Amino acid sequence: MVDVPQLVAQAREGRPRAVARLISLVEGASPHLREVMAALAPLAGGAYVVGLTGSPGVGKSTTTSALVSAYRRMGRRVGVLAVDPSSPFSGGALLGDRVRMSDHASDPGVYIRSMATRGHLGGLAWAAPQAIRVLDAAGCDVVLVETVGVGQSEVEIASQADTSVVLLAPGMGDGIQAAKAGILEIGDVYVVNKADRDGADATARELNHMLGLGEARAPGDWRPPIVKTVAARGEGVDEVVEALEKHRAWMEERSVLAARRRARAAREVETIAVTALRSRIEDLRGDQRLSALAERIVAGELDPYAAADTLVSGLTGS
Amino acid sequence: MVDVPQLVAQAREGRPRAVARLISLVEGASPHLREVMAALAPLAGGAYVVGLTGSPGVGKSTTTSALVSAYRRMGRRVGVLAVDPSSPFSGGALLGDRVRMSDHASDPGVYIRSMATRGHLGGLAWAAPQAIRVLDAAGCDVVLVETVGVGQSEVEIASQADTSVVLLAPGMGDGIQAAKAGILEIGDVYVVNKADRDGADATARELNHMLGLGEARAPGDWRPPIVKTVAARGEGVDEVVEALEKHRAWMEERSVLAARRRARAAREVETIAVTALRSRIEDLRGDQRLSALAERIVAGELDPYAAADTLVSGLTGS
Secondary structure (H helix, E strand, O other): OOOHHHHHHHHHOOOHHHHHHHHHHHHOOOOOHHHHHHHHHHHOOOOEEEEEEEOOOOOHHHHHHHHHHHHHHOOOOEEEEEEOOOOOOOOOOEOOOOOOOHHHOOOOOEEEEEOOOOOOOOOHHHHHHHHHHHHHHOOOOEEEEEEEOOOHHHHHHHHOOOEEEEEEOOOOOHHHHHHHHOOHHHOOEEEEOOOOOOOHHHHHHHHHHHOOOOOOOOOOOOOOOEEEOEHHHOEOHHHHHHHHHHHHHHHHHOOHHHHHHHHHHHHHHHHHHHHHHHHHHHOOOOOHHHHHHHHHHHOOOOOHHHHHHHHHHHHHOO | OOOHHHHHHHHHOOOHHHHHHHHHHHHOOOOOHHHHHHHHHHHOOOOEEEEEEEOOOOOHHHHHHHHHHHHHHOOOOEEEEEEOOOOOOOOOOEOOOOOOOHHHOOOOOEEEEEOOOOOOOOOHHHHHHHHHHHHHHOOOOEEEEEEEOOOHHHHHHHHOOOEEEEEEOOOOOHHHHHHHHOOHHHOOEEEEOOOOOOOHHHHHHHHHHHOOOOOOOOOOOOOOOEEEOEHHHOEOHHHHHHHHHHHHHHHHHOOHHHHHHHHHHHHHHHHHHHHHHHHHHHOOOOOHHHHHHHHHHHOOOOOHHHHHHHHHHHHHOO
């Protein structure tokens, strides 16, 4: 038996098993999905969602871990959603389970969840926003969403954050790669990690040039900062947090934050609606109504478009 | 101005420009799409649709061309739909236009159309059946659909034919490749082309083994024949036509043909319905209804599932 109100109450109290259970209920097609989502609705909205994306090898997980430490020092509750097959957090792990993010494994103020369920229902684009919502409703002040900036769906997830951080590292040809993947466009904050390596300044300069950061902007426009870090040693991480907080303040002053969240909610609704309608139509395979329409098409009495119209209106009862 | 009834009448008279125009109207999202499809419905159903698929290099286009010649000698009107980026017919060509299928370029009983519009609306799976319907309604007795057996959508198109021909060639590791691509399962007739090359017998034997053709079958079951050809010299092509005609007769005797066509029509309707519903939802981007729902989600008054339900019912008027 699943007692959703009890699970939600336990999650609010900070019990990791309840959080884990709720995420499992929303990322699959559980019969309790709708009940959970309805219960979470009034509780969500407090978390600041930060997306971190970049090519494999730039140090996303190390940076994420360092950011968790920084936010914990500030007393914030932190959730991590790792949508990254190359992440050391991958493998269905949640705090206290199989977590390898050892610094934080015993910290009750940190929740870690990995997600690698590609191709499942509507895919990651469908499941990630729901998992974020659980972490949000469970009382996380900050949710860090770590994605690999290679696939379209990963980029989409990153772009659904309140603030998007794009990570690069020197000497990886990241400039070109990132431009190809379209992830350069989504950054609110840029991080050149492994800045103790040769070429860090060149990477930052190239980035500055590609983004036109040296050019004049309208007053009040956000000028994405480029922060150099050595995440493995914690260097520059406080500057990243500072840049994030500045971006958040800038968004709040200009109602950009609310607008981004509305856009995110709208996309989420759209994805759910398309998924629901598609599965309703797929459910009609073998159904008498569809067979009858197909029969009339083969007989030349009906064309496929008229048949599709009939199907859609029959389906929706209009 | 587009005069659909006139175009249809001209296509029925065998005028290639009218056929070309109609296909252009149905493969894109023309405002006349529905009118054309409605006009074609009572005229279609006479054509025998043969799918030809195989890896690049097995000689699909040469075989297609040889089959066209064979059917023309039998006095049949033939349509060719080349859904194959590697085909020499590719590039938007239709008879009398930029056709390089030189044997047939001046033959008024042959229509050739290429299709390479990937990612367009519902993609090939959406556009190909409609183009087939035009060729069918225009009075083609046989429609040959040439696809590369590599992508899922190409395999889907091939599997929507009345009869599917799978082509292989010796020494290409086709056995394994074909099995991987899942195209082996769809063959009603198998052709080992380039049979003058070394390894043709081995390829045929391997195929025979993989398909279990040596094993006992229930009486009345179709046993897919393996035909060896040298299409470039026309060798074995009459045997392919014979195998096709046998398969057609077998399907007609057992009402398999009508069942396949009903299944094809049902899939076509499903694809059109999903595409239509998705685009109706996408049309709501920026719409006040969706914005209002998103606003309520951000405010915590509504969860995304309840919002999606509202959206779907508002959309369909139920």
